[in-house]
Amino acid sequence: MRAEVRLLKLREIPAAELRRILTRSQAQALEASTQEAVRTLLEDVERRGDAAVVDATAQFDGVRLEPSRLRVAPEEFAAAREKVGEGVGAALAAAVDRARRFSEWLRPAARMVEELEPGLTVGVQFTPLNSVGAYIPSGKGKFPSTVVTLLTPAVVAGVPEIAVVVPPQPDGSADPAVLVAAALLGVDRVYRCNGPAGIAALAVGTESFPRVEALVGPGNPFVVAMQLLAQTRGVRVLGTFGPTESVVLADADADPDRVALDLLNEAEHGSDSAAWLVTPSEELAHAVRGRVRSLLDRLPEPRRGYALDALSDLGGILVVEDWEEAVAFVNLYAPEHVMVHARDPWWAAHRIRNAGEILLGPHTPFSAANYAIGVPAALPTGGAARRESGVTVLSYLKVTSVAELDPHGLEKLRPVVEHLGTYEGFPAHVMAVRDRPAGGAR
Numbered sequence: 001m002r003a004e005v006r007l008l009k010l011r012e013i014p015a016a017e018l019r020r021i022l023t024r025s026q027a028q029a030l031e032a033s034t035q036e037a038v039r040t041l042l043e044d045v046e047r048r049g050d051a052a053v054v055d056a057t058a059q060f061d062g063v064r065l066e067p068s069r070l071r072v073a074p075e076e077f078a079a080a081r082e083k084v085g086e087g088v089g090a091a092l093a094a095a096v097d098r099a100r101r102f103s104e105w106l107r108p109a110a111r112m113v114e115e116l117e118p119g120l121t122v123g124v125q126f127t128p129l130n131s132v133g134a135y136i137p138s139g140k141g142k143f144p145s146t147v148v149t150l151l152t153p154a155v156v157a158g159v160p161e162i163a164v165v166v167p168p169q170p171d172g173s174a175d176p177a178v179l180v181a182a183a184l185l186g187v188d189r190v191y192r193c194n195g196p197a198g199i200a201a202l203a204v205g206t207e208s209f210p211r212v213e214a215l216v217g218p219g220n221p222f223v224v225a226m227q228l229l230a231q232t233r234g235v236r237v238l239g240t241f242g243p244t245e246s247v248v249l250a251d252a253d254a255d256p257d258r259v260a261l262d263l264l265n266e267a268e269h270g271s272d273s274a275a276w277l278v279t280p281s282e283e284l285a286h287a288v289r290g291r292v293r294s295l296l297d298r299l300p301e302p303r304r305g306y307a308l309d310a311l312s313d314l315g316g317i318l319v320v321e322d323w324e325e326a327v328a329f330v331n332l333y334a335p336e337h338v339m340v341h342a343r344d345p346w347w348a349a350h351r352i353r354n355a356g357e358i359l360l361g362p363h364t365p366f367s368a369a370n371y372a373i374g375v376p377a378a379l380p381t382g383g384a385a386r387r388e389s390g391v392t393v394l395s396y397l398k399v400t401s402v403a404e405l406d407p408h409g410l411e412k413l414r415p416v417v418e419h420l421g422t423y424e425g426f427p428a429h430v431m432a433v434r435d436r437p438a439g440g441a442r
Contacts, residue, residue: 003308005289006316010329022333024314024382025243025272028221029228038226042200042233049206056197063168065192070208072174072190077183080176088144088177091371095148096184098374103156103393113402119409126397128154131161131210132238133202135195135217135227136178138167144177145370149377150216150391151185157396163210164190165198165217195219196226203230214238216391218378220272238395240384244269245276245315246337246366247330247355249348250288251323252281254341258362259284260291262339263317264307265366268299271309276333277317278326285317327351334385337366354385410436 013021028034044052050067058064081089113123134150137143147164154162164187166178174192182190191198191209198209203226205211215227218241227237246266250259259277267275279285292311296304311317320326327348330338334354342348345360352358356379359369370377376390389395405413414433421429 003312005292005308005311007285007289008316008318010318010320010325021274021314022383024245024274025221028272029224029242031221034221034225035229038196038200038222038229041196042203042226042229045197045200045206046204050201050208053193053197053201053206053209057168057192057194060194060197061167063170063172065168065172067208069172070191070193072179072192074188076174077179077188080174080179080183083176084180089180092144092148092177092181093184095145095371095374096152096181098372099148099152100156100374102374103153106153107156107393108397111402117409119406119412121404123402125400125402127400128158128160129214129236129396129398130159131163131212132159132214132216132396133163133165133199133212135199135215135219135223136164136166136175137195137217137219137223138169138175138178142175142177144175144181145377146218147178147181147185147187151182151187153376153391153393154396155185155187157393159396161210161212162187162189163202163212165195165202166190166192167195168192196222199223199226199230203233203235214396216378216395217241218244218381239378239388239391240380240382241378242381243272243274244337245274245335245381246339247276247278247333247335248339248341249326249330250277250279250281250284250341251343252279252284253343254279254281254284255362256284256287256291259341260288260295262341262365263288263311264292264295264299266337267307267310267315268303269310270306272314273306273310274314275307275310276315276335278320278329279317280320280322280326282319285319289317323348330355334380334383336379336381336385337369339364339366356380356385356390407438 041056054065054067108126111125113121115121132154136146164182166174199215201209202212214236215230216238224242231237244266248259248262263275263277277288296308299307330352331354336356338355339359340348341362349358349360369375376392378391380388417433418430
């Protein structure tokens with residue numbers, strides 16, 4: 001029997017099903033079997049280096065590579081430009097340009113200082129991470145746009161060493177559009193190999209792979225699990241990016257044709273994705289459901305199957321009592337993507353606290369943000385938007401505080417240090433301010 005786009009009323013959903021909806025596929029990364037598999041792989045890469053990465057790529061990706069071919073050679077970058085058509089090349093250049101301009105707008109000055117009061121100057125200085133490893137998925141498609149959204153802010157931040165891992169194509173090559181996108185950003189350290197194995201190699205370092213200080217990139221539960229485990233090796237992970245999820249928030253005045261297109265937009269990513277329409281209008285809900293049925297028939301496999309799964313298992317159409325309840329559900333769900341079809345979309349935006357991105361109005365589809373607007377498209381999933389942000393230039397910067405006191409400023413602060421240092425039992429702290437020689441010596 002053909003699956004159906006499910007239509008639910010929020011207040012009628014059983015508690016267990018609501019928990020499953022809120023947990024979604026991200027929970028698979030924390031399952032004991034997944035954790036054990038990636039732990040075994042990481043330990044193997046630590047012991048055997050490149051050989052373990054080669055074996056994992058043969059086992060899980062069906063591609064046997066020589067260790068010397070793990071890193072993409074310079075001539076492959078040149079050949080990639082010939083393989084990628086002018087249209088795709090121009091689109092990638094335009095995407096990089098907008099992402100670069102957004103990142104440059106967002107990047108703070110290298111140092112920001114201010115005299116808070118006479119004699120007391122404080123501030124911060126921003127410095128880039130020394131090295132970053134980025135994972136670019138390819139299991140359910142080709143994603144050169146992910147190169148743009150992950151690496152452009154890293155380049156603008158000034159990260160000096162950037163390494164990229166991308167799974168190989170069946171013939172052992174790297175996706176040419178990924179190489180073109182990397183080249184546009186001046187990144188030439190690209191590795192083709194199994195995703196979790198490559199992430200492990202970047203976390204510990206091997207003969208070919210550098211050890212990096214931070215990891216970033218979306219992927220399946222095994223990719224996410226390996227990134228989480230990499231933290232035990234002292235590597236920072238710049239976000240939790242699992243299967244795609246989206247919420248279209250629509251009021252009774254929304255156009256069902258546009259809403260149906262936007263609901264389907266993110267649903268086609270994969271069977272483990274989740275796409276929701278949340279609306280207080282039952283009339284709109286039924287209208288959109290009918291239009292989605294027709295649109296599904298226009299999708300080729302496997303995208304059609306992916307979209308139907310995303311709308312019949314972890315997603316669907318959710319009818320709520322009113323607009324306030326709709327916004328409350330969004331904040332509870334904390335989705336990666338939100339799009340607002342409403343008479344006053346900014347009203348909703350001001351009340352949405354937990355979302356990776358908020359796209360406003362019927363002319364701002366998810367795909368425009370994914371590819372062309374320049375705003376971040378690597379966004380927290382699985383509810384992580386409650387505590388995390390999307391990947392921006394700020395993700396690649398460290399913040400160091402700076403402060404300076406002159407003699408008058410130090411004298412003004414001395415009683416505070418004396419009282420608190422004495423109470424906490426740190427006499428040297430007190431001596432450092434009380435017994436300091438007077439004068440302006442440096």
